[in-house]
Amino acid sequence: MDEYSGSMGSDADVAALASIVGEVEGAAAVVRAGQVAEVRALAAAGQLAARQAAGSPAVVRAHDMALRSVAAELGGVLRVTDRTVQSRIDEARDLVEHYPATLVAWETGRITRGHVRVITDAGSVLVDASPERRAEFEAAAISRCERDTPNRVRSEVEILAERFAERSFTDRHRDAAAERRVRVVPGAAGMSDLIATLPTVIADGILDRLTQQAQIIVDAREPGNAGSAFGARGAGDAASAGDAEPDRRRIDQVRADVFSDLLLAGAPALDPTASGDGEGSLGAIRAQVQVIVPALTLLGVDDGPADLVGRSPIDAETARCLAGDTHSWARVLTDPVEGTVLAVDRYRTPWPQRRFLRARDQHCRFPGCRRAAIRCEIDHTIDAAKGGPTALWNLAHLCQRHHSMKQFTRWKVRQLPGGVLEWTSPTGRIYREDAPAPPVSFTPASIGTTAVDEPPPF
Incomplete structure (x- = not known):
């Protein structure tokens, strides 16, 4: 051979x-x-x-x-x-x-x-x-x-x-240009791509400015690469100079961190709410996300992921950081056997039903939809116009798309005990949408008792 x-x-x-x-x-x-x-x-x-x-x-x-x-x-x-x-x-x-x-x-x-x-x-x-x-x-x-x-x-x-x-x-x-928009594409390991569709000249200008700003940060590092307090903790985490970790970020990482800071904390150049020399209200708006954190993760007992509702899992360290800085959070009481949500208490909120439903539903309750509850509408399963009461057993979160579809097409839904929604398609197929798995469990003695409206018998 x-x-x-x-x-x-x-x-x-x-x-x-x-x-x-x-x-x-x-x-x-x-x-x-x-x-x-x-x-x-x-x-x-x-x-x-x-x-x-x-x-x-x-x-x-x-x-x-x-x-x-x-x-x-x-x-x-x-x-x-x-x-x-x-x-x-x-x-x-x-x-x-x-x-x-x-x-x-x-x-x-x-x-x-x-x-x-x-x-x-x-x-x-x-x-x-x-x-x-x-x-x-x-x-x-x-x-x-x-x-x-x-x-x-x-x-x-x-x-x-x-x-x-x-x-x-x-x-x-x-x-x-009239179709310009911003969207998020969930990725792996708690990361996502934030995509802005913009005119090319604007996009190129944004990248150039970010690059210039990032280069100044890199050039300002002290000898030995320890001149920044920004460190590995991420954007906006200001530490004292003595506690600062050496800044070893690559320029791509610095660019991303500057980009995040500008969008989360900066004020728009054009603000229609401004008057005279006074500042408008747009700069005071802060980002809002809905995160479900298991109790053991919150306490640092384990490092299991938390759920950024409507998106994807996030890491435990980020979840604990968000929980420590938030001014509003919910505690969920679940059935110790079946795991269904029984009651919720939440600080600094005047809407008992809304907080209960947000904790129970987590996202839109149409099969397969993951839009977060904070971006959905609360729908009467039995229409209020047809006598449906504003009671917990008759309410569920639906995004605008599926809310209107329920109203204007032959899709039908009824709510069963435990927050279960049973959808019937126009061809008669039935899809059962169970309430999401409860993220946190508490013993009844730890939070007391909260009354929940009783549904009709089925």
């Missing part, structure tokens, strides 16, 4: 590899067929919602409610949130209705799903183009995608789309 054939393995190894390649190719074809079938089904679901809303006097609201309802039904089957399904429905309709040749090219294996994403993303600038120009762009883009990988063709396809666009880049930028 020569050196070359030895490095490649025996003929049997080559045959085995050929067999594996064939299996992978066959599996990829099956996956592709399934993905295309799902896209067509999701597009059909969106078209069904549009037909349901046709002829309604409130077309916009009716269409949105119909789409929400359909998305929630599919979400229960796919075990993802209805928001995710609704987004996928919109993407599927766009592909099926506006890029039929791309869908066929994908279905026949000429291009991959990554190529499809490149074409549809680039084609978003053709929203006002005629069907003929869009089809011309699509044909040219498919031809280019057939010859290379998605990453390599992306820039060429984007430039190609610009050539077919009806509107100028300036006009499109003006519209895009």
Whole structure:
């Protein structure tokens, strides 16, 4: 056996590899067929919602409610949130209705799903183009995608789309700037990405200013890298100079800490509440988060994670720091056997029912939704207009999206003992939404007794 054939393995190894390649190719074809079938089904679901809303006097609201309802039904089957399904429905309709040749090219294996994403993303600038120009762009883009990988063709396809666009880049930028926003993407190990979608010149300016400020902090360190009291504790944790830990932060870390300080403690340059020479009220607004901390973690007995409601777990040290600085907190009494919330006491709050429900629900009570209770509405399970009382057994937190869906679609809900919500979808499927697991348990003798409204018998 020569050196070359030895490095490649025996003929049997080559045959085995050929067999594996064939299996992978066959599996990829099956996956592709399934993905295309799902896209067509999701597009059909969106078209069904549009037909349901046709002829309604409130077309916009009716269409949105119909789409929400359909998305929630599919979400229960796919075990993802209805928001995710609704987004996928919109993407599927766009592909099926506006890029039929791309869908066929994908279905026949000429291009991959990554190529499809490149074409549809680039084609978003053709929203006002005629069907003929869009089809011309699509044909040219498919031809280019057939010859290379998605990453390599992306820039060429984007430039190609610009050539077919009806509107100028300036006009499109003006519209895009109207969609500027800030969002949080939860990550791992108690970290998240804070993403601001801004005009490029503003974003670049922000990064430049942060870099300059961070560089000054780094340059101001005393010899030996111990000139800052900022240390490893994080933004805003001022310690005396004698107790300061050496500042060994990298410039990326300093930039992030300065960014956090400016947003959490700084005042906006434009404040419509300011009058004359007086300062406005915007600078006095402070961030608010809802955190569930187990008692043992709070006491330092263990370092288990706490729950930043609606987001993701956070580390014990941060949770204890927040608990030590907060002016308001809740203590939860739970059933020692079943774990259901029985009562809550909270300092400095005038709303007994709100504090109880916030502690019990923690987040929106529609299946799969994780929006924190502090950003939800309190809904009467049995509508107040139909005689439903403002009692604990008839109240639950719903985000605005699912609150309105309950009002304007065929989704129905009833509340069972223990704060359990039983949702029934338009097709008759039942989804049981149990109250979240209680984060803290206290013995009854430790906090006394708090009366809770009694629900009707079931």
